[in-house]
Amino acid sequence: MPTIVTVDLRLNEPRYASLPNIMKAKAKPLIFKTPADYGVEVTPRLTVMKTVEPAGRKAGMKVASVDELIAKLAHEAGVI
Amino acid sequence: MAVLLVADVNEGALATDAVAKTLAAVASLGEVHVLVAGAGGEAAAAEAAKLSGVSKVLFADDHAYCHGMAESIAALVVNLAGSYRHICGAATAFNKNVLPRVAALLDVMVISDATAVIDADTFERPIYAGNAVQTVKSSDTKKVFTVRTATFTAADATGSAVVENVDGPGDAGLSAWVADKLATSDRPELTSAKVIVSGGRGVGSKESFDLIEGLADTLGAAVGASRAAVDSGYAPNDWQVGQTGKVVAPQLYVAIGISGAIQHLAGMKDSKVIVAINKDEEAPIFQVADYGLVADLFAAVPELIAKL
Numbered sequence: 398m399p400t401i402v403t404v405d406l407r408l409n410e411p412r413y414a415s416l417p418n419i420m421k422a423k424a425k426p427l428i429f430k431t432p433a434d435y436g437v438e439v440t441p442r443l444t445v446m447k448t449v450e451p452a453g454r455k456a457g458m459k460v461a462s463v464d465e466l467i468a469k470l471a472h473e474a475g476v477i
Numbered sequence: 478m479a480v481l482l483v484a485d486v487n488e489g490a491l492a493t494d495a496v497a498k499t500l501a502a503v504a505s506l507g508e509v510h511v512l513v514a515g516a517g518g519e520a521a522a523a524e525a526a527k528l529s530g531v532s533k534v535l536f537a538d539d540h541a542y543c544h545g546m547a548e549s550i551a552a553l554v555v556n557l558a559g560s561y562r563h564i565c566g567a568a569t570a571f572n573k574n575v576l577p578r579v580a581a582l583l584d585v586m587v588i589s590d591a592t593a594v595i596d597a598d599t600f601e602r603p604i605y606a607g608n609a610v611q612t613v614k615s616s617d618t619k620k621v622f623t624v625r626t627a628t629f630t631a632a633d634a635t636g637s638a639v640v641e642n643v644d645g646p647g648d649a650g651l652s653a654w655v656a657d658k659l660a661t662s663d664r665p666e667l668t669s670a671k672v673i674v675s676g677g678r679g680v681g682s683k684e685s686f687d688l689i690e691g692l693a694d695t696l697g698a699a700v701g702a703s704r705a706a707v708d709s710g711y712a713p714n715d716w717q718v719g720q721t722g723k724v725v726a727p728q729l730y731v732a733i734g735i736s737g738a739i740q741h742l743a744g745m746k747d748s749k750v751i752v753a754i755n756k757d758e759e760a761p762i763f764q765v766a767d768y769g770l771v772a773d774l775f776a777a778v779p780e781l782i783a784k785l
């Protein structure tokens with residue numbers, strides 16, 4: 398049966414086409430089909446209402462030392 | 478009509494955080510039924526029943542639905558689909574496997590990684606690796622969508638829904654489970670951790686990555702990595718944070734030896750507090766960091782561990 402497999406991006410090195418094969422490919426026939434030829438309906442059922450830029454994040458501050466970093470995290474941000 | 482929420486269940490354990498955050502995302506759509514599929518899932522079903530916002534748990538007690546087998550689980554969901562207008566789940570590996578198959582079988586368009594449910598037909602989702610947010614309206618009669626849970630606050634566990642057994646078509650006969658190779662860890666899970674310590678190429682080697690792990694353990698944190706660190710073999714694949722890795726939004730994200738490429742930011746820029754430690758003061762990570770420390774990580778990280 399036909400199978401679709403998704404893979405991790407580090408699975409292997411892609412096999413790049415060699416120059417002779419690229420040349421050979423140019424001579425191959427190209428057959429154009431439409432989705433309708435396969436009885437497939439492709440009218441989108443999603444309408445894009447709007448596209449916006451997400452709220453950006455502002456840069457904070459630089460701390461001068463590990464001690465200052467720990468102090469900020471403990472007392473200002475309250476995350477440790 | 479109610480919402481069907483497909484729960485992630487792994488080895489009989491409910492991915493409670495993912496389910497609870499998805500519940501928060503779909504709260505405005507009305508009644509929610511949670512599907513817990515797989516033999517041995519009694520405890521998971523009972524746990525799901527406690528989450529507030531759940532009105533019923535459907536428990537499909539069949540071995541065919543164990544091990545996240547998409548073919549059989551999708552057939553079960555399609556079997557139940559008649560009573561639902563919305564079918565959804567957290568955007569986890571489990572649901573990214575199951576829900577597109579459900580959508581295809583129902584012949585509807587899947588809406589992936591929704592970050593907001595505006596109304597019954599309208600959803601927000603990130604595009605271009607999070608550089609834009611798109612609002613889309615679906616005209617399908619049934620909506621099948623996954624939810625990017627990172628920014629939602631988990632529903633609490635004060636509910637008491639009923640658990641109902643459901644039957645399904647069983648084994649779809651298209652695939653068989655062979656084995657799971659599980660990486661076990663005592664650390665919190667990356668996507669639900671409150672604190673994450675991530676290392677990048679600047680860490681330099683697999684051995685030095687112990688420093689990152691040491692700081693993570695000091696803080697009770699999960700460990701993350703940039704793609705460069707994973708590609709270089711310093712850290713395993715499932716630690717990758719970013720566009721092609723996990724999307725996280727912890728209370729505290731500490732990026733160490735990470736430059737802050739846009740594809741990395743796509744996975745962590747919604748964190749509440751971001752700390753960056755990098756020896757290059759021009760590194761773009763400092764543009765999103767709340768606290769930046771320009772320092773050599775090999776000096777700063779041991780000092781941090783010692784002083785925390």
Ligand SMILES: Cc1cc2nc3c(=O)[nH]c(=O)nc-3n(C[C@H](O)[C@H](O)[C@H](O)COP(=O)(O)OP(=O)(O)OC[C@H]3O[C@@H](n4cnc5c(N)ncnc54)[C@H](O)[C@@H]3O)c2cc1C
Nearest residue numbers: 677678679703704705719720721722734735736741756774
């Ligand atoms: C399609 C696509 C998808 C991608 N998806 C992802 C993704 O999901 N996640 C991801 O992370 N990347 C992703 N990337 C890769 C991304 O573009 C960057 O290449 C990658 O994030 C860089 O990782 P890094 O910051 O660890 O390495 P680098 O960019 O090499 O940065 C290393 C940093 O370490 C600092 N450093 C070095 N030594 C020290 C030291 N001793 N002390 C302190 N600091 C030090 C340097 O100053 C530098 O800033 C993707 C790229 C593409 C094209």
